[in-house]
Amino acid sequence: MSQNPDPLIRTLQSRQPLCWHNTRLAPFAQARADCPFDADDVAAAAARLQRFAPCIRALFPETDTGVIESPLRRTPTLQQHANGAGELWVKCDGELPISGSVKARGGIYEVLCHAEEVALRHGVLANTEDDYAKLAAAPARAVFSQYCIAVGSTGNLGLSIGMMAAKLGFQAAVHMSADAQDWKKRLLREAGAQVFEYAGDYGAAVAAGRQLAENDPQTYFVDDEQSSRLFLGYAVAGERLKAQLDTAGVAVSRERPLYVYLPCGVGGAPGGIAFGLKLVFGDAVRCVFVEPVDVPCMLLGVYTGKHEQISVRDIGLSGETLADGLAVARPSGLVGRAVGRMIEAFVTVADKDLLQWLARAHRDEGLKLEPSACAGLAAWQHFAEDDAVHIVWATGGGMMPDGVFADYLAQA
Numbered sequence: 319m320s321q322n323p324d325p326l327i328r329t330l331q332s333r334q335p336l337c338w339h340n341t342r343l344a345p346f347a348q349a350r351a352d353c354p355f356d357a358d359d360v361a362a363a364a365a366r367l368q369r370f371a372p373c374i375r376a377l378f379p380e381t382d383t384g385v386i387e388s389p390l391r392r393t394p395t396l397q398q399h400a401n402g403a404g405e406l407w408v409k410c411d412g413e414l415p416i417s418g419s420v421k422a423r424g425g426i427y428e429v430l431c432h433a434e435e436v437a438l439r440h441g442v443l444a445n446t447e448d449d450y451a452k453l454a455a456a457p458a459r460a461v462f463s464q465y466c467i468a469v470g471s472t473g474n475l476g477l478s479i480g481m482m483a484a485k486l487g488f489q490a491a492v493h494m495s496a497d498a499q500d501w502k503k504r505l506l507r508e509a510g511a512q513v514f515e516y517a518g519d520y521g522a523a524v525a526a527g528r529q530l531a532e533n534d535p536q537t538y539f540v541d542d543e544q545s546s547r548l549f550l551g552y553a554v555a556g557e558r559l560k561a562q563l564d565t566a567g568v569a570v571s572r573e574r575p576l577y578v579y580l581p582c583g584v585g586g587a588p589g590g591i592a593f594g595l596k597l598v599f600g601d602a603v604r605c606v607f608v609e610p611v612d613v614p615c616m617l618l619g620v621y622t623g624k625h626e627q628i629s630v631r632d633i634g635l636s637g638e639t640l641a642d643g644l645a646v647a648r649p650s651g652l653v654g655r656a657v658g659r660m661i662e663a664f665v666t667v668a669d670k671d672l673l674q675w676l677a678r679a680h681r682d683e684g685l686k687l688e689p690s691a692c693a694g695l696a697a698w699q700h701f702a703e704d705d706a707v708h709i710v711w712a713t714g715g716g717m718m719p720d721g722v723f724a725d726y727l728a729q730a
């Protein structure tokens with residue numbers, strides 16, 4: 319490959335960690351026009367999750383209220399790794415019930431959307447005012463068992479969709495890429511999902527799943543590369559976080575902004591969350607996406623304007639990383655176009671730095687994070703000096719077996 323004339327692309331090719339301040343950034347009042355969704359869509363998603371609370375509570379008593387949410391923790395010891403005026407918090411999505419990762423937001427939401435449709439069509443629910451606890455009972459299961467929910471995944475999306483689908487009584491088919499961890503496949507099989515394995519990457523697993531589902535009218539395919547439902551499920555996090563900050567007595571403003579660091583794979587989770595945050599905080603929130611140095615797909619897609627038309631392999635990168643949740647070579651075009659002008663900056667991080675942060679977060683705060691979930695900590699370093707409220711979105715790790723976690727600690 320001849321040398322690329324663009325210095326940013328050359329830095330990406332060198333795999334040196336970088337921070338790109340998005341030159342396309344626009345005030346939210348303008349940027350929101352790019353997004354095919356609005357506040358009403360997010361409010362409708364929040365209302366749907368609320369309707370389902372009695373069903374979730376019945377199926378997963380550990381959720382208490384039937385609302386799937388994670389704690390926001392102040393992390394003063396971790397904060398000492400930077401001399402900043404700001405305060406550091408960690409949003410602990412690894413502690414989300416049911417599947418222990420950020421995918422418990424969008425993934426479970428999309429399964430619920432489909433379950434609601436099927437239940438209304440079959441008269442299991444009379445209407446959306448009916449008692450949704452019915453969806454956890456035998457007659458609903460008998461209906462759901464005739465249908466299959468399928469998904470392609472690097473691991474955590476499959477875990478969320480598979481767990482939720484199987485618990486409701488659906489058949490579940492999860493198409494896993496080569497990056498997917500064995501323990502994620504095992505948990506899914508134990509839950510009753512069918513797991514298909516592919517030698518190729520995430521894109522190949524999604525394509526195979528999509529193809530099989532197209533030929534089967536009983537199968538509903540969750541398409542991570544272009545799903546509105548996933549995006550809206552994630553976006554509900556915006557108002558949830560606002561409520562947590564209010565409870566903690568933390569105020570943010572244009573003068574003392576909120577920085578939120580979001581690990582990015584295909585883009586659905588960070589994109590949806592960023593949009594939800596923008597709706598709530600407007601220009602007082604600054605969203606930073608973080609990707610591995612070997613897989614900066616969203617940065618590349620937004621920077622070049624080529625979105626899903628470009629893969630990190632096109633610039634000679636491997637697309638391989640220890641951060642399996644972020645091992646996506648080609649970004650979602652839906653997400654890149656919808657939120658590209660809302661993102662403050664894009665940061666890349668080396669795998670060895672992810673492991674360093676994994677060890678520090680454990681030592682300093684007792685957190686149990688998977689490598690993907692540590693990306694935000696590396697990004698925070700670039701902005702830590704700003705007098706601001708910094709929130710690192712720690713996107714997963716809750717279900718990791720202790721032995722797997724011990725191996726990561728040993729590698730660090």
Ligand SMILES: *Cc1c(COP(=O)(O)O)cnc(C)c1O
Binds near residue numbers: 581584646688
């Ligand atoms: C999936 C995932 C992400 C990124 O979400 P995308 O929707 O793929 O961008 C981040 N962290 C973890 C742990 C994940 O599983």
